[in-house]
Amino acid sequence: MLSHFSSSRVWTITLFELARLFASKRGLIVLAAFSCLWFLIFTYIIGSAAEFITSESFKALAQQAFGKLNLLALLEWELPELSVYWIISAYLLPTFAILFSCDQTCSDRERGTLRFILLRTSRPELLYGRFLGQVLILAILIFITLIASLLFSLLNEQTVSFGSLSLSFSILLKLIIISLPFIAGMTLINVFVKSAKMSLIVYFLIYIGSAIIINLMTRFVMDLSFLFYLFPGEQIESVVGFESNYVNNYIIPLTQTVVYLALAQFIFKRSSL
């Protein structure tokens, strides 16, 4: 079967995913909403928060507060805008990842369009092509907002050094890795739901429902908190301090991604269209 896996077909599907967002009316509306939201974030949160962080009165308080949250390293950053951007993005982008990737295969399957596509490509190729397309879309959006954040720093009459550029690349990479299991989770849910709305409902039901059950079990029966690692985003709190912890930074999200995708492929290969 592996010999029938074509990376060029996967890439063709990935590129068509970009067109699905950037060249369709619906995609452009989503992008406009995304841009407006980030405009507000830059104007009212990043700008004022960055100013606040650099003030002397905040620094003493921040030493204590950020220390408890393991965020001290962020105070050392040359550009405070980047610190604020990183914290906001680390928590906000998973939501965007879920919203952008909620319709990977479900509506096409329901409409029958997948039947046309699967006359020309294998199911794994389609699944991975669509997944990579969503990753690429999110990577582009992160890149754009990161550039905007650097431009914002320039507008605030700060200089952007090579160190800040290197840090920006590191932020881009980390944000993509944080988002991967969220997108892969949607890939998995998409193989058995019928619509984008339903995929969001199922996602949140699983997420919130499991959290409640695990918490209750942990409190009254036995410690099952390790089960939280089955769900994406468990490590974000540890990652946001920008420490060099490979398990939290890479191994947990990448393992979750691989497991979700393998499950999605297993189910999708056996499902009826």
Add this chain to the structure above:
Amino acid sequence: MSLLIKVEGLNKRYGNKHALKNVNFEINKGDPVALVGPNGAGKTTLFSILCGYIPYDSGNVSILGESPSIAAVNQTFSALPQDAQLDPKYSIESQLKFYAQLQGFSTKQSVIEAHKVLDMVGLEDNYKVKPLELSHGMRKRAAIAQSLIGSPQLVILDEATAGLDPKHAKDIREIISNLSNEITFVLSSHDLSELERLCDQVLYLENGELKEHQTLTSKDDFNYLTLRMKQHSDSFVKEVSMLPSVQNVSQLQGKEYLISYTQLDNTEPFDITFLKYCHKQNWIYSQLVNGKTLENQLF
């Protein structure tokens, strides 16, 4: 003859319903093949298995020696799945171009190929149109166009002309007829006269079981004439029965009759004798079929 499809001992169940029961058949390269049967007989299930859309419980299915899903990836065959629709968000050109690219066409060639197949189904003025802006018939033609991308060896069309107006149904039949030298078509339709015009081999499915029929080439059928008269004559059956060679005359429905006969050696061909007799009696007929119609063979 090269073997295109081989199905052996195919079984498919949906819960308690046995949708396909030990189905066996082979399709060779050549004239179009018809798959017919009443609603719920298992035609779409069989097509879906051939296209690799649904798994089957037991048996073997091979298309050009490969499993359906691998044959699809190798682009040796294509299909028009019943009720499948193109994505309403993109123009039919961009979707067909995408499909062509998946089949290995370059960006530039894929546009040419998309235009070529859209031209073939008469949609040359609608490249940039989105599916929802097209009529039902035009959407169907666009879906047929996608099945012709890349000149596949085998094309499976499930209800290709359903919902089309007579003119466009005729156009589709003409396309199939014109391409049948290069492509082997497998067609399902409820329009038996359409299948009769196009197909040589008929696969008849009923309650999940397959009965294979040969039309036109079957020797038995040359001893029948099916006649549709313009006017009804009370004495028609009695008088035709008196003709030499005639074995039996039966009235099928309305003004349609089935005449069975034996061609005697060294005598004028019976159909000529019969037409002369009609002329002499001043009977006007509207259609004469050499053999039984497909409808009369099956039902």
